[in-house]
Amino acid sequence: MSMFDRSQSVVIHGGTFTAQQISTVGPTQSLSEAFKILQSKVAPGAFHNSGERFDPPKCHPRTRRAVIERIMNWILGKESMNSLIMWLNGAAGAGKSAIAQTIAELCYEAGILLASFFFSKSDPHRNHAMSLFPTLAYQIACAIPEARVHLERVIDHDPLIFTRSLEAQMVALIVEPLRPLIAAGYFTDPATSMRLIILDGLDEVVEHRMQGKILEVLSNVLLRHRIPLIILVASRPEQQISFSFDSKLISPLTDRLRLDDKFRPDDDIRLFLDDSFSEIKATHPRKSFIPESWPSVEVMDTLVCKSSGQFVYASTVAIFVASIRHRPTDRLEIVLGLRPVHRDLPFAELDALYIHILSVLEDLQRTLLVIGAVLLGTPCTTSEIEHLLDLDAGDAELLLADLASLVSLEGDETKTIRILHASFEDFIFDSSRSGMFSIDEQAMRTQLACLCLRHLNIRKYGPLDEDWDNKYGFMIYDIRYHLMGKPTAELVDHLSQLSWEVLLDDIRLHQGQFPDNASSNSRLVCAWPVIPIFISAIKSYDLEESVYLSLQTRLYDSVMKAELDILQGDASKVCTSKIQPSLTFLLCLCCEIIHRRFHSNVMQLAGWNSAALIFGFLSPFIDFHIMTLHGVSSLREFLHNASRSGRYYLDAEKYADASSSCLNYLGSHRLAVFINLHHTRRNVTARCTSPYKTRQLMKYVEGRRVWKEYKLSGTNNFASYLKLRDRFPKLAGRLIKKSQYSSATKLGLIFLPKALRLSAKSDALIAFSRGEKSFSQRALEFPALVKKCREALAAYLARVEGVDNESYQSR
Structure with missing residues (x-):
């Protein structure tokens, strides 16, 4: 522009002229340009109420109340103010984003939400950190007009602030504009001031290193500049994020809230x-x-x-x-x-979530092997998995580190591996859903079975090693599941080398050396159920008959004979003094009865001392062969085949002996005494020494429900039993005995008709059938069962002597 434009009647008389340009741009125009620069750096889809996030997930009405209340108490300052950051974490799909969205809406309506950022891996504007602080700054400027003026001046002063480090951006775009407001006391009241920032989906940031960097910047700035803001971070517990929250800098500032079972x-x-x-x-x-x-x-x-x-x-x-x-x-x-x-x-959406989590795995094949072993077996520790898969110590934890949102490691010293999603198993075993991440279930079972058998055959560690239980117990227990895989030549070869006799000897030696490992919680006591499963598995393998018979003899028959020899030899040590031991009776019971209350019932009926239930091999042997149909059928098939069982073959004579032993028990009137609370020795003495006190006590007891339950025959109500045990300990002991007698009697009445059908002619049975002996009063408590026994005795007598059934039953 000319210096003299638009000038009129100008007369110049010499002199020197200097052109000085003065800006006519007003402050409003300058600040508007700064705000436009800010807008260009914002990710609008990250707002909690952004139109790009159509129908965002939020909590269903009447759900998540406890979690929301806990977070709102922290926001409103009703809890300790030492925590400037709350980390809401949980497994994939636990509902973290829905909770964050609900909290954002509640706080926005209450006027206490300052800003929010919802990350998303699929949105190029929301899957990185560079748009984070500009977006937060924009929301702050909109929420607090006073801060906008200061923010625009910062941008106007340094338009390239958006290229600076994250910490520099947070200080310039958030801290500096808020300083005057902080000094003026704007954020004094936590219940009314806008001081909450919500960051959801931090694990969605594509660059893992940047996830931890964001947390580091937040904590650094909060501590160094002492700004009165609080930040809610919601994310999966990914490795980088968990590591950052565990650091010495961030951990003291953080209140952790994990979405686990405690919130039901x-x-x-x-x-x-x-x-x-x-x-x-x-x-x-x-x-x-x-x-x-x-x-x-x-x-x-x-x-x-x-x-x-x-x-x-x-x-x-x-x-x-x-x-x-x-x-x-x-x-x-x-x-x-x-x-x-x-x-x-x-499940397309769910599958996409699983695929995204699995896509970051570096060693996919070994990780899938660990996952397969966990899914197809029982809960196990990282050390057990490492031993099974021949991994180095610590490898399992490293392989699963990137799956923290799907897999948890529970425990401090012994870390138990647990899959957090039941639906993940369906996904991983369905190749149409998981694609390259799928696991062939049958092939995986075969591979795991071969690994288990190889370790059991080699037995690198001896039974005198205290940790032998942990090294081999889960293999012995889990191999039952792995044998359901596809048969291969390698698997059959491993089976042909296995010696259960040696393995069971090792178990007894180990448990004798370390009695604590002989408890019912030990997986070593579950060796017996595996043995018949081996036979069932190899039957389905379509092997040559000679190979099958060889494996059957090696894996079941020889083991069974050796263990029965031990039981026969120990019979004198574990029997009661009044009832003679009968291994034959016990085996007949095992062949004919499936009964879950086995210990006190079967052992009492067969005349074996209860000490045998805790020590030695008898407990797992009886447990399995009475509790399961599989165990009963396997034992019956073995004991009813003379060529396989040898001297333990159960013929008609042995069934007659078992029937006779059973009838002796059912006819024992010694077991028929009822219990009356008034007539115990303790009460007779108490009535003599303290009659008034005793009468008052009895009135109290008779008025309680426990008295009605235990007045004559007792009950299975454990709470009432505890009350009775406290007041009448000896009586409580007698009630336990009576309960065992009653249950064993019932079991005998169930067993007898089955045994009589297989029994040979016996003088003792004929004598009982002719009425020379009778059922005890205890047996008569079960009239329906007694009736069936009488009918079975009549049929037996008719079979062996030709006596008419009706003439016997009418007696």
Whole structure:
């Protein structure tokens, strides 16, 4: 522009002129440009109320109340103010984002939300850290106009502030604009001031190193500049994030809130599913085709169980079933696997979550091997897995480090591996869902079976090693599941080398040296159930008959004979003095009875001392062969085959001996004495020495429910038994004995008709059948069973002597 533009009647008389340009841009224009620069750096989809996050997840009404209350108390200053950061963490799909969204909406309505940022790995504007602080600063400027003026001046002074380090950005864009407000006391009242910042999905930041860097910057600035802000961080407990929160800098500032079972998530999930299905039944276009009782209680239980406390599964099911283009009943059957999937995949969203988590694994094959061993076996520790898979110490923990949102390591010293999602098993074993991350279940079982057998054959560690139980116990226990895999030549070769006799000897030697490892909690006592499973497995392997018979002899018959020899030799040590021991009777019982209350019943009936239940081999032997149909059928098949069982073959003579022993017990009147509380020795003495006190006590006892339950025959109510034991300890002991007698009597009455059908002619049985002996009063407490026994005796007598059944039964 010319110096003299728009000038009129100008006369110049010499002189020197200097052109001086003065800016005419006002302050409003300058600050507006700064704000435009800020806007260009913002990720608008990160706001809690952004239109890009259409229908964001939030808590279903009446759910998550305890969690929300706990967070709101922290925000409003009702709890300790030492924690400037709260870390809301939990497994994948636990509902962290829904809770963060709900908290954001509540605090926004209350006017105490300062800013929020919801990360997302799929959004290029929200999966990194560079847009974090500009976005927070923009929201602060909108929420507090006074801060906007200071913020614009900062940007106007340094337009390239957005290229600086994260810490420099937070100080310049957040701390500096808030300083005047802090000095003026703007944030004094935690209940009314806007001081909450919410960061959700920190684990969604693509660059893992930056996840920890964000936390480091936040804590550094909060400590160094002492700004009165609080930050709610919601994320999965990924390795980098957990490590940062455990650091000396951040840990003292942090209050941790883990979404685990203490908040009873199953109750909230059941409520959510119930409301979702009720809404479907009320509003779905095809509601007329939905039964009133849909879904059943069993289906609801299955869905809650599959959710494993994680809302993502329940939410996925509800959305899939609610499709208005399909019948809800059909869609639910697809979810349950009762109907084939055609086009729509019910768990596409859940599968994408699992694939994203697995995609970061560095050593995929070894990690899948660890996962397969955990899923296909019983709960085990990292050291046990490392021993089984021949890994170095600490390898299991390293391999699972990136799966913290799916797998937890529980315990300080011995870390037990637990899969957090029940639905993850369905995903990982279904190749159509998991693709390259899938596990072939049958091949994995075979591989694990070979590993177990190889370790058991080599026996690198001896039974005198105190840790021998932990090294081999879970292998012995879990191999029953692994034998269901595909048969291979390697597997059969390992089976042919296995010696159960040596292994059982090692178990006894170890438990004798370390009695604490002989408890019922030890997995070594569960060796017996595995042996018949071996036989069942090799039957399905379609082997040559010679190979099968060789394995059967090696894995079952020889072991059974050796153990029966031990029982026969120890009979004199474990029998009672009044009833003669009968191994034959015990074996007959094992062949014919499946009874879960085995210890006191079978052992009492057979005349074996209860000490044998705790020490030696008898307990696991009896436990298995009476508790399971598999055990009964295996033992019966062995003992009823003379070529396999040899001298332990159960012929008709031995069944007659067993029947006779059973009748001797059922006819023993010594066991028929009833118990009366008034007539115990203690009460007789007390009535003589303290009559008044005794009468008062008896009035009290007779007025209690415990008296009615125990007046004559006792009860199984354990709480009442404890009350009685405290006041009448000797009587309580007698009641336990009486309960054992009664249960054993009932068991004998069940066993007798079965045994009589297989019994040969016996003088003792004939004598009882002819009425020379009678059933005890204790046996007569079970009239229906006694009637069946009388009918069986009549049939037996008719078979061996030709006596008419009706003439016997009429006696």
